Amino acid sequence: MTTRITVFDTTLRDGEQAPGCSMTIEEKVRFAEQLEELGVDIIEAGFPVASEGDYAAVNAVAERCRRVTVAALCRTTEQDIICAAEALKRASRPRLHVFLATSDIHLEYKLKKSRAEVLEMAQRGVRLARALVEEVEFSAEDATRSDVNFLCEVLEAAISEGASIINIPDTVGYALPSEYGELIRTVRERVARHHPHITISAHCHNDLGLAVANSLAAIEAGARQVECTINGIGERAGNAALEEVVMAFAVRADRLPFTTGIKTQRLYPTSQLLSEILGFSVQPNKAIVGRNAFAHEAGIHQHGVLSNPLCYEIMTPESVGAPAERIVLGKHSGRHALAKRYAELGYELSPAELDAVYRRFTRLADRKKRIYDQDLIALLQAKPSAP
Ligand code: KIV
Ligand code: ZN
Numbered sequence: 524m525t526t527r528i529t530v531f532d533t534t535l536r537d538g539e540q541a542p543g544c545s546m547t548i549e550e551k552v553r554f555a556e557q558l559e560e561l562g563v564d565i566i567e568a569g570f571p572v573a574s575e576g577d578y579a580a581v582n583a584v585a586e587r588c589r590r591v592t593v594a595a596l597c598r599t600t601e602q603d604i605i606c607a608a609e610a611l612k613r614a615s616r617p618r619l620h621v622f623l624a625t626s627d628i629h630l631e632y633k634l635k636k637s638r639a640e641v642l643e644m645a646q647r648g649v650r651l652a653r654a655l656v657e658e659v660e661f662s663a664e665d666a667t668r669s670d671v672n673f674l675c676e677v678l679e680a681a682i683s684e685g686a687s688i689i690n691i692p693d694t695v696g697y698a699l700p701s702e703y704g705e706l707i708r709t710v711r712e713r714v715a716r717h718h719p720h721i722t723i724s725a726h727c728h729n730d731l732g733l734a735v736a737n738s739l740a741a742i743e744a745g746a747r748q749v750e751c752t753i754n755g756i757g758e759r760a761g762n763a764a765l766e767e768v769v770m771a772f773a774v775r776a777d778r779l780p781f782t783t784g785i786k787t788q789r790l791y792p793t794s795q796l797l798s799e800i801l802g803f804s805v806q807p808n809k810a811i812v813g814r815n816a817f818a819h820e821a822g823i824h825q826h827g828v829l830s831n832p833l834c835y836e837i838m839t840p841e842s843v844g845a846p847a848e849r850i851v852l853g854k855h856s857g858r859h860a861l862a863k864r865y866a867e868l869g870y871e872l873s874p875a876e877l878d879a880v881y882r883r884f885t886r887l888a889d890r891k892k893r894i895y896d897q898d899l900i901a902l903l904q905a906k907p908s909a910p
Pocket of ligand 2: 537692694726728758
């Protein structure tokens with residue numbers, strides 16, 4: 524028995540808030556179409572009150588992407604909510620995403636409001652949003668640093684005004700997996716248990732590198748929506764990476780009996796499209812979509828992978844749509860991989876020829892980080908240097 528998890532992609536909103544990640548309207552629409560093809564359930568397209576461009580982008584995504592829910596972010600003010608609802612008016616399935624901080628530090632220094640005032644703001648905001656659209660999500664910003672009793676009180680109030688999705692953001696990436704799982708369990712038992720139609724959502728930031736681990740802990744604890752971004756882009760150290768969460772379900776179905784609507788073979792192309800739009804790539808060792816995610820350079824690993832990829836791979840590059848170029852030649856590579864690459868290039872080498880060229884290869888690899896096919900051909904033609 525597997526449970527379907529709703530994938531809420533916020534690349535175009537929380538992702539776009541990261542330095543260097545802003546996108547034009549056309550880029551947002553292009554990427555939203557890719558997300559729809561990828562199979563996400565919800566696209567958070569922007570924060571309409573923030574700028575005319577964001578308003579227009581939400582409007583354009585809502586018009587173009589008809590098979591998904593399109594969400595727009597708003598604070599609890601009338602101006603924000605009306606603006607977001609307007610931007611979504613052409614959506615086939617609109618969702619207003621209303622957020623308000625619940626931690627004391629945000630109340631004191633940012634909102635300058637008392638708990639009673641915040642409770643009231645949440646109620647009024649959700650009530651208005653619900654008068655404008657069917658589906659309202661409420662996020663308790665900085666939930667993981669909030670007093671749990673107050674958090675539950677605000678969530679309960681948001682539900683009673685009509686929110687059907689309650690999001691528990693780890694806004695500053697502070698929680699540990701066991702702790703975040705515990706918080707989700709508490710919200711489930713104290714709030715959601717009395718409202719069976721409510722969905723609990725996880726929204727994790729990566730300041731301690733735990734966004735994906737925390738998201739998985741939340742799902743194991745009962746969250747049924749996960750908020751994430753492609754390539755993990757987002758404020759500061761980013762958000763939970765969609766591709767990592769989804770592949771954790773796919774690869775570890777033995778321990779994580781959850782499914783999503785994501786077509787995993789489209790993960791790599793989607794990551795590439797985002798890199799192209801933003802003008803920068805993910806780090807080479809990024810899980811799932813990094814250039815080195817399926818590359819093997821060490822001789823022992825190469826030998827193992829050439830005999831059976833399962834020796835050193837827990838998923839195939841094909842399963843995420845990445846190029847199946849597993850073997851990278853460098854100073855750690857062995858004769859086995861070298862002979863195979865020469866054979867692929869059309870050169871069958873005798874053992875003596877292989878020995879000779881292997882010596883030249885290792886000398887070159889000491890000087891050069893990566894060896895390309897042209898280097899190999901040049902090595903065959905190079906005169907052997909004096910021993
Ligand atoms: O991290 C956060 O708290 C957010 C909310 C607006 C959902 O992005
Ligand atoms: Zn966030």
